Amino acid sequence: MSATTPSYTGNVSEWTWQHAGRDENTYAFAYDSFARLTDTRHYEAGALTDRFAEKGLTYDANGNLRTLMRTGNGLTLNDLEYSYTGNRIASIADAGAVYDYGYDANGNMTHDGANDLDITYNCLNMIQKVEKKGTLSANYSYLADSTKLSATEPGGDGLYYSGSLVYGKRDGKLSLESAGFNGGRFVVTSNGIQTHLFVTDHLGSVRAVVDPASGEATETDDYYPFGLRWEDAEALISDNRYRYNGKEEQVFVGIPYVDFGFRMMDPEFRIGWNTADPKSEKYSGSSPYIYCGNDPIGNIDPDGSVYDKYYNSLGYLMYDTGKGDKTYVIRAAGYERDFRVNSISEQAAIDTENAIRQGNLSGPHMQNIMEIESVPTLKKMRNTIKDDGTGGDSDNNNREYGGIVNHEGQIANVSQGEVRESGKHASVSINPKGARSVYHSHPSGSKNLGPLKGSSRFPSRQDHKSIGTATGYLFQMRTKEIIVFDNKKIEAIVSFSILEDLYK
Structure with a gap:
């Protein structure tokens, strides 16, 4: 795009993609002198629309996000302002509403005001229990190395993990739910096992789920720079839960987070991690809660740790x-x-x-x-x-x-x-x-x-x-x-x- 400022530092300055039968989309990016994303412009069919954009990003000296404005279908969706105690978010203001946050002694976020969640952690600083408005919403269990074993509702129904295999439990009955492979998942349905092929971008984010039998897309996905999926009426949607960076969304247990492995991320409000980086002593010059050095277009974080x-x-x-x-x-x-x-x-x-x-x-x-x-x-x-x-x-x-x-x-x-x-x-x-x-x-x-x-x-x-x-x-x-x-x-x-x- 003519409005794009070229980057000679390795930062991505422009990104263009297109789904079949729909207009071409382009994101144009701007960065500050620390290579942190500061602005996004959204073009459709070559015209500036800013229909889905994250703009006005500012940071403090440690890289903590201070402000972010997000548009959805051309309207202001969020106008976020962040307040901190040290590197920990104390509150987030969004168009007049103020949401408070709390932490335990290890720096784990225990209260998420924007999503009205209260979170308990185990000795590994992994999420163990989540309550929403005082009612238990989810339980998690892990191996000693922090590998997730289960994510369940209070009654025990939910998902159980064993390597690439995922088992579902409903009404006390456990059965194979899906199995991952390099390029997608095998999903168990009432009509047998179906193959879901993932079309991914350079970040590993799923941009389309394709049925190999028909060659047709059953889901199409587009994302804001920091990972929130567009709410676009033209997008196809399915029961797939692996999207941004190829990571699993936790909405199946009522939590609007993305699970990266060691940590979870809220792409809508927090725009960062729920716990401090376990290797934060190696990066003393930046906040232990920021995501990908505030360059989510050029960097990925495979498991939330390093x-x-x-x-x-x-x-x-x-x-x-x-x-x-x-x-x-x-x-x-x-x-x-x-x-x-x-x-x-x-x-x-x-x-x-x-x-x-x-x-x-x-x-x-x-x-x-x-x-x-x-x-x-x-x-x-x-x-x-x-x-x-x-x-x-x-x-x-x-x-x-x-x-x-x-x-x-x-x-x-x-x-x-x-x-x-x-x-x-x-x-x-x-x-x-x-x-x-x-x-x-x-x-x-x-x-x-x-x-x-x-x-x-x-x-x-x-x-x-x-x-x-x-x-x-x-x-x-x-x-x-x-x-x-x-x-x-x-x-x-x-x-x-x-x-x-x-x-x-």
């Missing part, structure tokens, strides 16, 4: 959610016949990479990735290894190096082995006490190889055994690979290119 980076086996960055707290790699692929490797298929690796590059960070394909030490930590490990990877006869290139990463994320117990003796493998002794990760190198050099062809590409049995319950990292200086392993098998193989933090 911003992550995803790499393929070549060491190239596939997807960066914004701030890079956790680091993930695709598991070793194509080694199904090698008993030493916990391998996925090459096709599974390709499908997983394609999904992640599109911003799809939920679904069964996420079982094909694993978390590893961060790139900065990997670099620190590498910097303790004096082998420069060029081979030859130098002593430094013909011995092993190693150390640990302790539970505070610090490199410790760094050591080096003796120069390889003729016909023997090099070795290094590492004290694994207090380690979350144990690393060592295999040399690039050719000195005293004897009958050996070179240092082993993979960890030895002793390497596996010696790490105990920690995660092992082998820096193969000859092949320039990092081999990630546990005490039994190899889990991932990634090129040294990851140390250069490249995008491709």
Whole structure:
């Protein structure tokens, strides 16, 4: 659009989409000097209408939202003003009405005035019970790692979760309700199992639900920048509850929130999280309640806890959610016949990479990735290894190096082995006490190889055994690979290119 101001900072300045048989829509975005969204203009068929827009966004020094005006069908839908105590919302004013908010000692929101909800949390700071106007509305249960097990009404009816399978309970009877897959869901109906295909945007938000048998859309979805679904008379609607960012809406238990996993979000009033970021100490310069750094067009938050980076086996960055707290790699692929490797298929690796590059960070394909030490930590490990990877006869290139990463994320117990003796493998002794990760190198050099062809590409049995319950990292200086392993098998193989933090 001619009115769009180009962005040279990586912020999305314009977004155009169209549903079949309907006018083309365009959002034009504006940002402040901190890359925070400040204004949205809505164009239809090339004409400025602002029929569905979020405008006038302002922030305080910590990134807390101060003001937001939202239009619906061209009319003012919300005119929100926020007041805070520290980083916690104290009240929200909307066109004369004022809604109060309350919190517990852990910073969890216990009273939501705009939605008239009172919330109780468990010891993991996860929502356990929700009351509306003094009447119990919903109960939640979880595993010890915060994985949701159930979301039910007071009588026990509701949904029960087991991996990608969701079971529904009605009148005391439990039966399969649906099953997720990469690209949609299988849904149980009175006519059998139906396939619902999801057409998603770069944020993973569902923009259409398609019946593959007919090729027709059964649902169409459009969203304001911060995730509220348009109330558009032209939109098709179904019983699908997975929409913004591909996350599950909680309206089936009477709660207008979107469940991201670790936290829940209210896209209409709060425009942020119900609890503080569990890793907020890493982002001391911003509020622990803000969503995606206030850039919901360029960033996603996969589970409400952190911003992550995803790499393929070549060491190239596939997807960066914004701030890079956790680091993930695709598991070793194509080694199904090698008993030493916990391998996925090459096709599974390709499908997983394609999904992640599109911003799809939920679904069964996420079982094909694993978390590893961060790139900065990997670099620190590498910097303790004096082998420069060029081979030859130098002593430094013909011995092993190693150390640990302790539970505070610090490199410790760094050591080096003796120069390889003729016909023997090099070795290094590492004290694994207090380690979350144990690393060592295999040399690039050719000195005293004897009958050996070179240092082993993979960890030895002793390497596996010696790490105990920690995660092992082998820096193969000859092949320039990092081999990630546990005490039994190899889990991932990634090129040294990851140390250069490249995008491709």
